[in-house]
Structure formats: structure tokens, C-alpha cells
Amino acid sequence: MDAIGDFLAMGGHAAFVWPAYGITALVLVGLFIAGRRFQSATEAELSELAPQRRRRNADGDIGKDTADEA
Amino acid sequence: MLHRFANPTRFLRLADRIQPWAAGLTLVLAAAGLYYALFSSPADYQQGETVRIMYIHVPSAWMALFCYTALAVASAVALIWKHPLADLAARATAPIGAGFTFLALVTGSLWGKPMWGTWWVWDARLTSVLILFFLYLGYMALHDAFDDAERGAKAAAILAIVGFINVPIIKFSVDWWNTLHQPASVVKMGGPAIHPSMLTPLILMALAFKTYYVWLLLIRIRGEINAMKVRALRLRQVHGAPVGAQPGTAEQGSN
Numbered sequence: 001m002d003a004i005g006d007f008l009a010m011g012g013h014a015a016f017v018w019p020a021y022g023i024t025a026l027v028l029v030g031l032f033i034a035g036r037r038f039q040s041a042t043e044a045e046l047s048e049l050a051p052q053r054r055r056r057n058a059d060g061d062i063g064k065d066t067a068d069e070a
Numbered sequence: 071m072l073h074r075f076a077n078p079t080r081f082l083r084l085a086d087r088i089q090p091w092a093a094g095l096t097l098v099l100a101a102a103g104l105y106y107a108l109f110s111s112p113a114d115y116q117q118g119e120t121v122r123i124m125y126i127h128v129p130s131a132w133m134a135l136f137c138y139t140a141l142a143v144a145s146a147v148a149l150i151w152k153h154p155l156a157d158l159a160a161r162a163t164a165p166i167g168a169g170f171t172f173l174a175l176v177t178g179s180l181w182g183k184p185m186w187g188t189w190w191v192w193d194a195r196l197t198s199v200l201i202l203f204f205l206y207l208g209y210m211a212l213h214d215a216f217d218d219a220e221r222g223a224k225a226a227a228i229l230a231i232v233g234f235i236n237v238p239i240i241k242f243s244v245d246w247w248n249t250l251h252q253p254a255s256v257v258k259m260g261g262p263a264i265h266p267s268m269l270t271p272l273i274l275m276a277l278a279f280k281t282y283y284v285w286l287l288l289i290r291i292r293g294e295i296n297a298m299k300v301r302a303l304r305l306r307q308v309h310g311a312p313v314g315a316q317p318g319t320a321e322q323g324s325n
Contacts (some may be wrong), residue, residue, distance in 0.1 A: 007109075012121035013184055016111040020123045023106075024130070024173050028282065031169045035289040040295030049303045 076294045081155055084191035092207055092285040096212045096278055103274035111271050119269070121179040128256075129276040131174035133283060137167025141209065142234040155291070158224045158298060160230065161213060164289035165284055169204035174199060186250050190278060194247035198240045205233040219301055 010017040107125035115122035141163045148156035178196070179189045190196065209226050216222035244253040255263045260270055 012112060013118060013120045014129070016120055016180045016184050021179040023180075024126045025178050027169050027173050031076050031166055031286055032289075034165070035286050035293065038293035039289055039296070042293045042300060045300045046296050046303075049300060049307075055197060 078155065078298075082292065082295070085292065085325060089288045092281050092288065095281040096285055097276055099278035099281060103271055103278050106271035106274060107231070110271075111267050118180055119184055122183050123177055124268075125271045125275045127177040128272060129175060129279040130170045130177060131199070132276055133279050134167060134171035134174050134199065134228075136280070137163050137170060137283065138202060138205070138234070138237055139165060141206075141230050145230035148223065149227045149231070155295075156300075157227065158291055158294035159287070160227065161223075162287055162294050164206055164210050164213075166286050166290070168203060168210070168284075171199065171203040171208055175203060182250070191250055193249040193251065194243035195240065195249050197249035198236060198243050202236055202240060205229070205236060209233075222255060235315075240252065 008014060008018075103125065107122055109126075111122070113119045134223075141160050144156045144160035144163065147153050148160060155219050175196075182191075183189050209230050212229055213222045213226035216225065243249060256269070256272065264272070
């Protein structure tokens with residue numbers, strides 16, 4: 001248990017090291033979620049505007065990525 | 071060569087092939103990088119365990135500069151050659167670059183407090199990086215500030231190019247002015263002044279950040295291509311042209 005405790009304590013600098021890693025993880029994951037949301041939101045807008053075009057491209061390049069996600 | 075990728079469909083086909091590699095490499099490099107950064111690298115003899123902040127701070131700062139350079143180059147290509155994907159790539163890069171710049175500032179602050187005794191100083195390096203962050207925000211705001219998307223793109227591109235002057239200022243700020251921030255120790259004459267045990271996690275994390283950027287960029291460019299098509303379709307609807315026509319081809323025809 002001591003080894004884990006020592007590791008988490010970061011030589012007394014836990015209050016700086018862990019928030020730095022935490023915020024980095026938060027921002028990087030946040031960028032990913034924001035990007036995916038942007039992609040699917042514009043995808044939905046596009047298929048609403050041009051449904052017949054979407055159907056034609058159902059197996060094409062543009063529709064492919066959302067199909068993977070679903 | 072450039073115009074080979076001007077076609078969004080061709081670009082998307084290429085992106086489909088690159089994206090799984092970018093994703094896989096990011097996960098492998100980040101896992102290895104984190105292992106070295108947190109477990110298998112030694113504490114610094116002066117800085118103790120806080121040196122581990124370096125493995126996210128320095129890659130973030132490198133990416134902040136790299137993304138801005140990419141933003142400026144893509145903006146220049148968009149302005150000069152009217153390359154249809156260049157503006158989309160620039161627009162897709164901006165929020166990612168802003169994220170990395172924010173991380174460089176925050177992790178730097180969290181490192182500065184225990185090592186320098188302060189969260190923030192208005193010295194050349196820190197201030198110029200803060201300006202970089204505002205340049206990213208300014209670029210994004212300006213791009214969206216016009217009803218006419220093309221005018222917004224042009225104004226934002228000019229801002230991105232003019233703002234590039236800040237990149238060498240950031241790079242050399244630690245040499246030109248007195249600053250608390252340490253000078254370069256990896257990219258310098260005579261090789262890196264850093265022990266391999268610390269260089270390994272630094273390089274791994276830097277590569278992980280770079281491949282993650284590629285991954286994020288491809289996702290955002292897909293969104294930007296969709297948004298461009300939506301704009302074209304809306305315009306066509308307004309002007310009464312048939313909706314079923316291929317959007318996006320008109321832009322290329324004019325080149």
C-alpha cells in the first residue's frame with residue numbers, strides 16, 4: 001500500500017502534478033467529444049436538407065463514418 | 071499535387087484510410103508515454119516529482135506552436151490559391167490549437183507555482199503564449215462574425231497570417247528577454263540537454279499529441295465538409311436551383 005501511497009503523493013507535489021494530468025485529459029477528451037458532436041450535427045443537417053442525396057450515398061464515403069459510429 | 075486533394079470526396083477516402091492509424095498510434099504512444107512519464111522515469115534532482123508535468127506541458131506547448139503554424143500556412147494557401155479544403159483545414163485546426171495552448175498555459179501555471187513560487191508572471195514567454203491563445207480565439211470569432219461565410223474566411227485568414235509573427239517571438243522569447251522560463255533544452259545546438267530517461271517519455275508524449283492532432287483534425291474536417299455542403303445547399307435553395315445538384319462542386323469549378 002505504501003508504494004501506491006508514495007506514488008499518489010508525488011513527493012508532496014500531488015496538488016500540482018495530478019491536476020495538470022487531469023486537466024489535460026479533460027481538455028483532450030473534450031476536444032474529441034466536441035469534434036464528434038460537430039461531425040454528427042452537420043451530418044444530420046445535411047441529410048435533412050438533401051435526403052435523396054443521402055440515400056444515394058448510403059454506402060459512399062460521406063455516409064460511412066456515421067454508419068461506423070451507430 | 072495540392073489539387074489532388076482539393077476534391078472533398080477524394081480527401082474523405084484518404085481520411086478513411088489515415089484515421090484508424092492515427093487513432094491506434096495515439097492510444098499506443100499515449101499508453102507507453104504515460105507509463106514512462108508517471109512510473110518508469112526518475113524524479114528530477116532539483117524539481118522532484120513536479121518534473122512529470124513537463125511530459126504534458128512541453129508537448130502541449132509544441133503543439134500550440136505547430137497548430138498555429140498549420141493554421142497560418144493553411145490560411146495562406148486558402149487566400150492565395152483559393153484551395154477549397156485549405157480554409158476548412160484551418161478552421162478545423164483552430165479549436166484544437168486553442169485547446170493545446172490552454173493546456174500549455176494551465177500546466178505551466180501548475181508547474182510554476184511549486185517551482186517558481188508563482189502561478190503567473192507577465193514575462194515574455196508566458197505573455198506571448200497568452201497572446202497566442204487570444205489569436206486562436208480571435209480567429210474563430212472573426213471567421214463566424216460575417217453573414218457571408220467567404221468574407222469571414224478571408225478576414226480570419228488574414229488575421230492568422232499576420233498573427234504568425236507571434237510564433238518566432240514565442241520561440242525566441244526565452245533568448246531575447248530575461249524570463250523565469252527556462253530556455254530550450256531539447257531542440258538546440260549540440261543536441262538535447264536532457265537525460266534519455268526523461269527524453270523518452272517526452273518524445274513519446276509529443277508523438278502521441280501529434281497523432282492525436284491528426285485524428286482530431288480529420289474528425290473536424292469531416293464536420294467542416296458537411297457544413298460547407300449545408301451552406302451550398304442553403305444558398306441553392308435561396309436561389310431556387312435544384313437541391314439534388316452536387317454541392318461542393320461549384321466551388322471547385324471556379325478554380
